[in-house]
Amino acid sequence: MAGGTAVRAKTLVILIALLAGAFLLPALSLPSPAHAESIEDVISGAVGGGGGYDGSAPAAGTGAAANNLGEMFNTAHQSNIKGLVKLVLGLSFLGGLFLMYGGLVKLKEAGDSGGSQVKFSDGLLRLAAGSFLVALVSTVFVGLETLGSGRGVWDFGKADAAGAVGGIDVDGASGTQGFLKMAGNFAINAAGPLSTLVMAVAVLIGIVLVSSALFGMSKLGSPQAREGFGGLAMKMAVGICLTNTFWIIDVASMSFGLTDLTESNLTAISSKADGSLLAYQSALADKNVTGQFKHLMGLAFLGLVPFGLIAFVRGMLMVKDSVEGNRQVSMGAGFTHIIGGVMLVNGHASSCAVMNTLSGGAPWC
Numbered sequence: 499m500a501g502g503t504a505v506r507a508k509t510l511v512i513l514i515a516l517l518a519g520a521f522l523l524p525a526l527s528l529p530s531p532a533h534a535e536s537i538e539d540v541i542s543g544a545v546g547g548g549g550g551y552d553g554s555a556p557a558a559g560t561g562a563a564a565n566n567l568g569e570m571f572n573t574a575h576q577s578n579i580k581g582l583v584k585l586v587l588g589l590s591f592l593g594g595l596f597l598m599y600g601g602l603v604k605l606k607e608a609g610d611s612g613g614s615q616v617k618f619s620d621g622l623l624r625l626a627a628g629s630f631l632v633a634l635v636s637t638v639f640v641g642l643e644t645l646g647s648g649r650g651v652w653d654f655g656k657a658d659a660a661g662a663v664g665g666i667d668v669d670g671a672s673g674t675q676g677f678l679k680m681a682g683n684f685a686i687n688a689a690g691p692l693s694t695l696v697m698a699v700a701v702l703i704g705i706v707l708v709s710s711a712l713f714g715m716s717k718l719g720s721p722q723a724r725e726g727f728g729g730l731a732m733k734m735a736v737g738i739c740l741t742n743t744f745w746i747i748d749v750a751s752m753s754f755g756l757t758d759l760t761e762s763n764l765t766a767i768s769s770k771a772d773g774s775l776l777a778y779q780s781a782l783a784d785k786n787v788t789g790q791f792k793h794l795m796g797l798a799f800l801g802l803v804p805f806g807l808i809a810f811v812r813g814m815l816m817v818k819d820s821v822e823g824n825r826q827v828s829m830g831a832g833f834t835h836i837i838g839g840v841m842l843v844n845g846h847a848s849s850c851a852v853m854n855t856l857s858g859g860a861p862w863c
Contacts (some may be wrong), residue, residue: 508598542632567684568660568768571691579698582703583654587634590709594631615786627716631709638708641738642745651741654698658690658768664692665775668792682797685776690767692804697764700740700811704734708821725822736814746842747810752835754850756844763843766804771800788861795862799845806842809835 601624607616630637637649665686666679711734714725725733739746748759757763760772774796781789813835818828841848846862853860 520599521800524561544772555632566660567688568691571695572657572679573661575695575698576655576689579695579702581591583698583702586702586705590631590634590705591710594628594634597624597628597713598854599628599632601628601716609737627712630728634705634709634712637712638705638738638741641708641734642742651743651836652697652701654701656749656765657694657698658765660691660768662689665771666778678791678794678798681801682771682775682778682794684773685797685801688769689771689801690765690769690805691805693764693767694802696807696811699744699805700743703815704740705810706739707733711737713818727821729822729855732818736818740811740814742808743811745806749842751844756840756847759843764807766798767803771797775802792862796846802845806839806845808839809842810839811835813839 601621604616604621604624605618606621608618608621635651641650666682690715711730714733715727717724718727718730744759744761744764752758775794778790778793778797781793813832816827816832816835817829818832819827820832850860850863853863
């Protein structure tokens with residue numbers, strides 16, 4: 499009789515878990531605060547077959563042989579990162595259902611033992627973590643709203659177009675001019691696609707961190723727990739921030755009195771570089787040396803943007819590692835990377851602020 503009761507109880511628990519999953523599944527199609535039309539748009543990275551879920555066209559450089567680094571970055575972005583984000587979200591959903599089932603089983607065991615052998619908190623933590631994992635992106639949206647962002651998760655399907663091969667003739671150029679011309683060509687051909695690739699990777703890392711933190715929180719208080727609440731909370735906070743790196747950098751930029759960024763600062767670098775290229779060619783035709791130098795410097799600053807983004811993401815991860823007790827990194831080093839990354843993203847404004855302080859100005863300001 500006891501065995502039959504146990505079987506019926508387990509069957510009931512499984513049915514409850516499946517029903518709970520069925521009711522929570524629609525949470526995956528909840529509208530985001532102010533960005534994509536639905537979570538499906540976030541997962542697919544497209545609306546009606548477009549490139550990004552803002553309705554933009556698919557990025558150039560996919561489906562054909564890459565002619566430059568920019569097209570290689572675009573191919574990696576569109577062919578790999580988008581698929582990996584979908585995979586992580588799918589695995590998180592399945593993991594959430596598993597945790598919910600485990601939580602219900604723990605609650606039953608706690609009820610049978612009166613809380614003496616199994617704690618009710620073990621079941622509740624698993625049930626809560628599983629619920630958040632089932633609706634993971636909605637969970638991230640709520641986290642971003644709590645931090646004050648109404649933009650939601652960065653559109654990881656949106657990529658800047660790769661520029662044309664070359665752009666500035668480097669033949670015969672040497673010294674500073676030669677370096678600036680090569681930096682300008684990098685800005686024209688690759689800086690834009692690399693920037694959007696880095697931000698898409700940041701979304702992927704952020705979602706993985708949030709998922710990992712939720713799984714860790716489901717084990718708090720149990721012998722299997724490997725991390726404390728502080729480390730898990732920091733991991734979740736950093737993960738939520740990385741899902742919208744643009745907004746965090748925008749806030750940090752304004753905190754230093756730098757330019758209030760718009761998305762075009764990071765998603766339209768190639769077109770900005772094309773405009774600087776035309777201005778440079780005009781100055782070259784007019785033999786305006788000062789104008790040539792100014793526009794070459796403008797291109798060089800655009801080329802620094804993706805490296806600023808890389809430094810910023812690295813700094814966020816270093817802060818997380820420091821809180822988790824990793825002695826190989828320090829909190830100070832992490833914040834140095836973050837501040838340096840913000841300065842590089844705002845390279846033109848930052849350099850002008852320094853030059854205005856030291857020498858009263860610079861030709862490119």
